Amino acid sequence: MGFLKYALRKLGLMVVTLAIIASATFFLVNAVPGNPIAARTLRMPETVKAELYAKYGFDKPLWPRYVITMRGLLRGDFGMSAVYEGDTVPNIIASKLPVSARLGLQQMLVGVTLGILLGVVSALKNGRAADFAIIALAAFAVSIPQLVFSLLLQKFFAGAKTGLPIIGWSGFKSTILPTIAGAFVYTSFYARLMKSSILDVIGQEYIMTAESKGISGFRVVTRHVLRNAFVPIITYLPMTVAMCVTGSFFVESVFTIPGLGYYYVKSVQQRDLSMVMGLTVFIAALLLAVVFVTDILYKLVDPRIRLERAGKR
Amino acid sequence: MAWRILRRNPVAMAALGLIALFLIMAVLGPRLRGIDGGVINVKAKNAPPSRELWFGADDMGRDLFSNLWLGLRVSLTVAVVCGAAQIVLGSLIGGLMGYLGGIVDVVIMRVIEIISSVPGLLITMIVMMILGNGVLSLLLAISITSWCGTARQIRGQIMQLRETEYILAAETLGAGAWRTITRHLIPNTAGIIIVNLTSSIPQYIFMESGLSFVGLGLQPPNISLGTLIASGQVHMDFAPHQLLFPCAALCLIVLAFNLLGDGLRNALDPRLRR
């Protein structure tokens, strides 16, 4: 059926894309004036300086370094962090990813669930007070920057009164505020998406068919409306998962949470070039992989897509 | 037509009024009270809002009212410049792709796909790292990824228009390329561009304040809403006004753009008009 060929082609394309991203990142990062060890080595003796430069490869010209870096990436060797002495980039990623992933998944679970619920209520009460309240709330919520929302939560809900820590990452309690801070973006997005999807389905003729059968309104909604309304929702979910796993820069920064986002910002601030390089490639690879897997799954699962392809041939 | 529908939408008109007000205040605001926001005044250190200092003062006694509008100036500059960059670059590149097609189209399309597969914030941060902090580098760093979405949509629209009969008719009737562009392409793509713009301007304002907040955009002594919020966070326990006023300003400006955007979308999308 040509499915394998299709998958392989996509996979090849993905590898090429990743290679281009890695190269572009390499040259961008190396265009940064100065390097992270220049400041540190300012007052060091020449021999030590040379040794350090050699250790991080800054003694070699650009092209050989490019070759070394790319060869390293192929083997999964992302190099050493220049700031966190003695730590390799993959090690740092491995220790930060679970933090970001947990926070992100918690945000998503809360946010998406609430969003879908609100979307359903809003669509079924279309044009009535509950709908207006939800839609106004969603419009309002997207206008509050995550940054501001995090800060407000921190200002008003953290501290002795509630027992919720102001910053840091230790135990479930410390995850509550950051989870809420990140969740509402998903809530307003999925509430709007769900509402428009349901309204779209309700306008379809097959809903009229269902109504013409004399089944209960509840059954029309659950069996016919919701089931079909979830199809477009599902297409957005994998990307949401990927995005949330890679961390939310601002929430992590506000609450000082040691996740990927926070460390990315720190690495950029400290000009930790190998970290920036490694993190960028890692995040890009993760996102590309999700897109690839989603694509493949859809081809396998949704027979309508298969049908369209058959129709074209 | 679209304007007439928009004018009947009170929410969108209120948002437009708010944006206009903010624009005026960004120009006049810093000088309105006759207090130089840059002057350090030890006596007014962390002063709460008062009749003299409407929004209070920061940890060095500087007037927050004057500085807030200075910060807003940066936000609005980002909105205008990056928005303009998005339109100009997007239409130009998208137009090129749609009109030339072939290898140009394929190559640029690949570039867009590659750029879009990395979160825009990462690219912006890396570019900021190269260019250093400052308004100009910030504008450049945000603009650099801004054009992709618009270009792709303009390209799609042009491809679609070229298929439709009336362009064909116009071309066979001997209308020049210029006429085709002004009479057919621009009216048909203007809607897409505007809708695109209103949804991305809040993103740009977000990005600026976020980057400045974490120290990657503007840095003190430069003032933006992000830097104000960052220093406000430090003193939020005993001088909450330092955090709340800039936060409120940021929320309001983004809300105004979002509401105007919603209004425009409704006015421009004929499918929603029913």
Next chain:
Amino acid sequence: MSDLLEIRRLRVSYHTMAGEIQAVRGVDLSVGENEVVAVVGESGCGKSVTARSILRLVRRPAGDIKSGSEILFRGENVLSFDKKRLRRYRGGECSIVFQDPLSALNPTMRSGRQIEENLRAHSGISAAAARAEAVELLRRVGFDDPARRARQYPHELSGGMRQRVMIAIAFSNRPSLLIADEPTTALDVTIQSRVLELLRELQVETRASIVLITHDLGVVAGIAKRIYVMYAGRIVESGSSEDIFYHTAHPYTKALLASVPRMTMQSKLPLPYIQGVPPELIDPPSGCAFAERCALCMDICRREEPKLTESNGRHSTACWFETLPGTDGGGLL
């Protein structure tokens, strides 16, 4: 006279941003037991809205069946049914077949399940019995391998097969009334006649009455006993199919008949069509709605609306040319 279905003064409007569209502007229509009646007209004339009204499928708040309208099913007003009674009526006593079976079938539900759903909504039969019954129904509508088809999704079937599934759903509870809203329009020409044939067979078998909605007089010819011709939200002519085809009274019906392609026509001649477009129903004209397109238009036609008037027996027409004394009805064309 006790008719199965009697529609009286039906008025339906749709509220849009541009204003209130009066889609149906006072329709009277009756269907006897075991009778096939056709409603014919161009798209937008209100015939589909009429069809949906019979099952109360006009959706609020956009759609609005005006007060004063009556839809009597065996003497009971459908418009004042309570929830329970309405559920029993829909799918049990009266069911509907839509134009496009692809959009009228739920894409995420197996075709068999969609039939079972209707069966189980109207009797207490078990899931297994419903499944067997659904397969039997599929066999009845002409599938060679009904068990396999029952497990397939609508997109896996061809257009004609989908419409057969739709018909199986409609007939599953042996309703006394079937509304067929353009049942063949979306199908290939080669399949159209077979679907019509199936409808007729099932009608004879179950003694159900059918309201056949169509824009195609050719479809109607062999099946319908009586015909209503609709234009701009009103009935302009009604009568037995003989009356309509051979003693045509209304100019619109005549024009409609003239535009049906015939084998005997010379291919060089252009197919006649009706000049102009139907009037906007946001602001309907005060006179005859067809006046602007009518070759026989007189002064009074633009001023006053002609009433549907019986000429002989059950043949009625709404045309000043026919009803005014001194004009020679039908003699000109």
